[in-house]
Amino acid sequence: AQRVTQPEKLLSVFKGAPVELKCNYSYSGSPELxxxxxxxxxxxxxxxxHISRESIKGFTADLNKGxxxxxxxxxxxxxxxSAMYYCALSTGFQKLVFGTGTRLxxxx
Amino acid sequence: DVKVTQSSRYLxxxxxxxxxLECVQDMDHENMFWYRQxxxxxxxxxxxxxxxxxxxxxxxxxxxxxxxxxxxxxxLILESASTNQTSMYLCASIPTYGAVTEAFFGQGTRLxxx
Numbered sequence: 460a461q462r463v464t465q466p467e468k469l470l471s472v473f474k475g476a477p478v479e480l481k482c483n484y485s486y487s488g489s490p491e492l493x494x495x496x497x498x499x500x501x502x503x504x505x506x507x508x509h510i511s512r513e514s515i516k517g518f519t520a521d522l523n524k525g526x527x528x529x530x531x532x533x534x535x536x537x538x539x540x541s542a543m544y545y546c547a548l549s550t551g552f553q554k555l556v557f558g559t560g561t562r563l564x565x566x567x
Numbered sequence: 568d569v570k571v572t573q574s575s576r577y578l579x580x581x582x583x584x585x586x587x588l589e590c591v592q593d594m595d596h597e598n599m600f601w602y603r604q605x606x607x608x609x610x611x612x613x614x615x616x617x618x619x620x621x622x623x624x625x626x627x628x629x630x631x632x633x634x635x636x637x638x639x640x641x642x643l644i645l646e647s648a649s650t651n652q653t654s655m656y657l658c659a660s661i662p663t664y665g666a667v668t669e670a671f672f673g674q675g676t677r678l679x680x681x
Contacts, residue, residue, distance in 0.1 A: 465609075503610075504672065505670065547670075553598045553661040557609045557611075558609055560610075
């Protein structure tokens, strides 16, 4: 069965500290993974996708097939990074399975 | 910009009422989805549709139905609302072309069933 696990409900860091939001997946096929973000009072939106291998707003994520992980990282957190982050797995046919989400709180 | 619009931001309904949540997208996407978003549970897929008049059950379809009479509109129906359906409901649309790309979400409808 396809599953996405985000073990942390809340991650609280100080401004300037490194951030790592964990995501593990379970899928028998070739995975396509995404990170979505929801800022306060805004709609859920795509942050980045593994296939693009890009850095968005300083965030990066590397797909590790051996560990079935897709952790989101940023070397220096900013207050404006405070948001809800969801890891998502594409199971084909444009269908997405989401994790339970991690709330990132960046304090000054 | 792709726009996905949900008809209501907030709704309060009584137990047993029939409730309609409407979603419209303006980018001619074939694929549309309804999720509910609950703290600690993330987004769970209720129903989805790959084309007009097509529908597929997601992971939690019980108590819900959908309608897709036009490509741009995907409606979620709560046949007889219950308090455990109090939640945030999110509509999303995804284009078919290429690999799975970006899902575009509506602003959400917060439904309270009393």
